[in-house]
Amino acid sequence: MKNPFETSEHRAFRDTIRAFVETEIQPYCDDWDEAGTVPWELHQKIGAFGVWGFGIDEKYGGLGFDDCFLRVAYSEEMARCGAGGVTAALAGRTISVEPIARLADEEIRQRVLPEILSGRKGSSLGVTEPGGGSDVANLKTTARRDGNHWVINGSKTFITGGMTSDYFVIPARTGGAGLEGISLFFVEADTPGFSRTALTRKMGWWCSDQATLFLDEVRVPASNMMGEEGTGFLAIMNNFNMERINLIAGVLGMMKACLEDSIAWAQERETFGKKLIRHQVIRHKIAEMSARIDAVEATLRMICWQVNQGDMPVAELSKAKFFATKACEYCASEAMQILGGAGYLRGNRVERIYREVKVMAIGGGSEEIMRDLAVRQMGL
Ligand SMILES: Cc1cc2nc3c(=O)[nH]c(=O)nc-3n(C[C@H](O)[C@H](O)[C@H](O)COP(=O)(O)OP(=O)(O)OC[C@H]3O[C@@H](n4cnc5c(N)ncnc54)[C@H](O)[C@@H]3O)c2cc1C
Numbered sequence: 001m002k003n004p005f006e007t008s009e010h011r012a013f014r015d016t017i018r019a020f021v022e023t024e025i026q027p028y029c030d031d032w033d034e035a036g037t038v039p040w041e042l043h044q045k046i047g048a049f050g051v052w053g054f055g056i057d058e059k060y061g062g063l064g065f066d067d068c069f070l071r072v073a074y075s076e077e078m079a080r081c082g083a084g085g086v087t088a089a090l091a092g093r094t095i096s097v098e099p100i101a102r103l104a105d106e107e108i109r110q111r112v113l114p115e116i117l118s119g120r121k122g123s124s125l126g127v128t129e130p131g132g133g134s135d136v137a138n139l140k141t142t143a144r145r146d147g148n149h150w151v152i153n154g155s156k157t158f159i160t161g162g163m164t165s166d167y168f169v170i171p172a173r174t175g176g177a178g179l180e181g182i183s184l185f186f187v188e189a190d191t192p193g194f195s196r197t198a199l200t201r202k203m204g205w206w207c208s209d210q211a212t213l214f215l216d217e218v219r220v221p222a223s224n225m226m227g228e229e230g231t232g233f234l235a236i237m238n239n240f241n242m243e244r245i246n247l248i249a250g251v252l253g254m255m256k257a258c259l260e261d262s263i264a265w266a267q268e269r270e271t272f273g274k275k276l277i278r279h280q281v282i283r284h285k286i287a288e289m290s291a292r293i294d295a296v297e298a299t300l301r302m303i304c305w306q307v308n309q310g311d312m313p314v315a316e317l318s319k320a321k322f323f324a325t326k327a328c329e330y331c332a333s334e335a336m337q338i339l340g341g342a343g344y345l346r347g348n349r350v351e352r353i354y355r356e357v358k359v360m361a362i363g364g365g366s367e368e369i370m371r372d373l374a375v376r377q378m379g380l
Pocket residue numbers: 092124125126127128131132133134135157158159160161205210359362363364365366367368369
């Protein structure tokens with residue numbers, strides 16, 4: 001689908017990322033996924049493109065400008081490699097970078113952002129707790145003031161990059177019950193009392209790491225509080241918006257991979273004396289997949305345009321997120337059907353996307369939570 005907002009710079013950027021994914025990522029995805037990790041040099045190679053520095057000042061190693069079209073071009077092209085674990089391993093840091101850049105103490109920003117943005121070090125956002133992830137306002141981790149320090153106690157789980165990151169953004173309860181009692185903290189992995197264990201045997205995202213974090217009397221300087229006391233919930237909610245836009249773009253890339261592989265197979269495979277692509281039932285599946293891709297793509301372009309105008313269309317992006325993951329479930333299922341038995345074997349994009357679509361429907365705000373938020377944004 002043509003993008004009326006696309007400039008030659010957007011096109012060149014997208015082409016660069018696509019070429020990199022095709023030559024330096026796609027051929028190795030299966031091996032990395034089976035090995036359960038990506039080489040750390042890949043973080044630095046991607047960091048060199050500057051893709052984690054949108055909206056961040058150059059003095060911290062950022063790009064000094066922002067453009068939502070470029071952000072989503074990166075997420076979409078990366079997702080076309082068909083291995084969500086690669087994307088998660090690399091981009092897990094993005095959801096913590098924005099709060100660090102906006103809210104952390106100046107000394108922390110100067111010290112850690114260049115390392116994170118260049119890919120030398122990793123960072124993670126730890127919101128979800130063993131007791132739940134959707135109901136952020138009721139999180140249980142606590143922080144109590146002790147002189148010029150805060151002392152944090154609690155646990156976080158499912159944290160992407162949790163085993164490999166050096167830096168963490170951790171919301172904790174500094175006040176009473178509910179959303180106004182939550183503050184954000186910057187926590188370094190080598191702080192005494194911080195420990196972690198890996199979550200293994202996952203349905204997908206094998207080459208990324210997720211961890212349960214334990215904070216046992218973790219003592220951080222008072223200057224590690226990010227933003228004002230009691231404003232952590234709002235900061236987390238604001239941060240979710242760009243995460244969700246990137247997730248929609250990733251889902252779009254996954255849908256396109258399903259369509260591409262379906263078409264390629266249907267043009268090759270013969271049944272009942274003719275190519276699959278000549279059977280009307282298969283043609284209709286392809287038409288339906290393509291139509292749903294168009295719908296997600298058109299909505300995403302409009303969201304990007306609004307973001308670049310300075311708006312954050314929360315209702316639209318909430319609707320787009322659950323619509324996109326449902327559309328991707330459809331595309332993954334139909335692509336699998338078109339590939340037949342071949343699709344069931346490991347080592348192809350469709351098989352992996354079929355397994356990995358669910359994490360997109362659950363993470364970063366589940367389909368149920370997105371529907372709820374959309375209706376609330378409609379004033380109902
Ligand atoms: C691979 C992976 C990586 C992740 N990475 C991170 C990370 O880096 N950082 C992080 O903080 N978290 C991360 N998460 C956690 C993720 O954000 C949560 O799983 C998600 O927010 C849902 O929380 P939950 O799993 O605790 O489900 P719950 O909140 O317990 O909800 C369970 C189910 O009930 C539904 N539900 C909940 N409340 C309602 C309601 N009011 N009405 C209707 N339905 C409802 C939910 O939609 C969900 O389907 C990751 C998860 C996975 C699987």
